[in-house]
Amino acid sequence: MNAFTIHSTSIDGLKYITRKHHGDSRGSFSRLFCAAELTEIGWTKPVAQINHSYSKHRGTIRGLHYQIPPYAEDKLVTCIKGAIWDVAVDLRPASTTYLQWFGIELSEENHQSLYIPKGFAHGFQTLSNEVEMIYCHSAPYSPKHECGLRIDDPKLAIQWPLEISQLSERDQNLPVISPSFNGVSL
Numbered sequence: 001m002n003a004f005t006i007h008s009t010s011i012d013g014l015k016y017i018t019r020k021h022h023g024d025s026r027g028s029f030s031r032l033f034c035a036a037e038l039t040e041i042g043w044t045k046p047v048a049q050i051n052h053s054y055s056k057h058r059g060t061i062r063g064l065h066y067q068i069p070p071y072a073e074d075k076l077v078t079c080i081k082g083a084i085w086d087v088a089v090d091l092r093p094a095s096t097t098y099l100q101w102f103g104i105e106l107s108e109e110n111h112q113s114l115y116i117p118k119g120f121a122h123g124f125q126t127l128s129n130e131v132e133m134i135y136c137h138s139a140p141y142s143p144k145h146e147c148g149l150r151i152d153d154p155k156l157a158i159q160w161p162l163e164i165s166q167l168s169e170r171d172q173n174l175p176v177i178s179p180s181f182n183g184v185s186l
Ligand SMILES: Cc1cn([C@H]2C[C@H](O)[C@@H](COP(=O)(O)OP(=O)(O)O[C@H]3O[C@H](C)C(=O)[C@H](O)[C@H]3O)O2)c(=O)[nH]c1=O
Pocket: 049, 051, 053, 062, 063, 065, 122, 123, 124, 135, 141, 168, 170
């Protein structure tokens, strides 16, 4: 019995998942990761890391981050508390949707997760206070292989839903896409 319903998006390879939610008088249960069900959409390695982030304020943006080979990674992004606007940007140079972005609301209420394959940048904006996120990664964190792009890069023209309330200094200083930028070759 599948725990996930897998949905395609406007970008090839980028999928979102609706997780089966088992509610009862005690509360609820749902599966956050399933190797058997995710293999069919491209997650072929064991989970290398599971990360948790907490954001206090509505309007906070984190991102756009990605790792380059040999630490390029698949990510499964889940909002377990509050709600976010989650964005993935296609950085695969041969893709017909190169530099296009896809956005989706993930929340504790809608039980949706975003599967982000290698070759995508990721970022999100919180739509509520007190947001908690769980990330499953197929590769370990490697600061030397972590890159980023500006959340307000005019070449991407990402539509963030709210005024920005918090953005780390690091994210403020990420580069915009230069003429020599060639995306992520996997
Ligand atoms: C990603 C990561 C970070 N860190 C350390 C590095 C910093 O000292 C501290 C905070 O890192 P950062 O400011 O990069 O955290 P976020 O801005 O939330 O970044 C995350 O959010 C965006 C939206 C993502 O997609 C990534 O999963 C991740 O980059 O945790 C670790 O120790 N391990 C890790 O795997």
